[in-house]
Every structure is written in structure tokens, then in C-alpha cells.
Amino acid sequence: MSDIYDLTQKLIKFRDERDWEQFHNPKDLAIALSIEASELLEVFLWKSAADADVLKIKEELADVLAYALLLAVSCDLDVRTIVEDKIERNEQKYPVAISKGSAKKYNQI
Numbered sequence: 001m002s003d004i005y006d007l008t009q010k011l012i013k014f015r016d017e018r019d020w021e022q023f024h025n026p027k028d029l030a031i032a033l034s035i036e037a038s039e040l041l042e043v044f045l046w047k048s049a050a051d052a053d054v055l056k057i058k059e060e061l062a063d064v065l066a067y068a069l070l071l072a073v074s075c076d077l078d079v080r081t082i083v084e085d086k087i088e089r090n091e092q093k094y095p096v097a098i099s100k101g102s103a104k105k106y107n108q109i
Contacts, residue, residue, distance in 0.1 A: 004080060008069045008072075012070075015070065026075055029071040029074055033068055036067055037064050039063070042060075043060055094106055
């Protein structure tokens with residue numbers, strides 16, 4: 001089994017043991033994901049990336065990833081497939097020949 005699958009199963013087990021699935025609808029999971037992403041941003045606020053607390057980064061990033069995986073489960077989405085599909089779409093938008101080394105958006109290159 002894949003690491004993502006195994007990790008997701010651990011999250012589901014943790015959630016189900018606490019009877020939290022009732023709170024894990026797509027809307028609330030998306031909100032929680034956004035909140036945790038904001039908490040990750042807060043780790044970097046007013047400091048350089050090098051000065052950010054790595055332990056706090058790990059903690060907040062774990063929350064972001066956990067909610068993202070649970071949102072995928074709630075919407076019956078395969079994480080590997082949706083990420084691979086996105087990479088393929090981005091390869092079309094950002095061909096190496098014209099986007100390499102550029103931070104411009106696809107409609108500006």
C-alpha cells in the first residue's frame with residue numbers, strides 16, 4: 001500500500017475512534033484547512049524563513065496535510081490521481097522552454 005493511503009487510514013482511525021466524522025463534512029474540512037494554512041503562515045510572520053521555528057512549521061504543516069487528506073476522503077477523491085492530474089495540467093500551462101526560471105503566471109509568459 002502507498003504511504004498516502006496508510007497515512008490516510010491512520011487519520012480515519014483516529015477520527016472514527018473519537019466519533020468526529022459527523023463534523024468532517026467538506027465545508028468544515030475546507031474551513032479547517034484554511035485556518036491551519038493561516039496558522040502555518042503565522043509561523044513566518046515578521047521574520048525571515050531562516051528564523052522560523054522548524055518545530056512549529058512541522059506542527060502546522062502536519063495539520064494542513066491531515067485536513068487535506070481528510071477532505072479528499074470526504075469528497076471521495078484519490079489524492080495521487082488529483083495531484084498527478086494537476087501536474088499534467090500545469091505542464092501544459094508552464095512548458096519548460098518558456099517558464100523555466102520565471103515566476104510569471106501562465107497567462108503572462
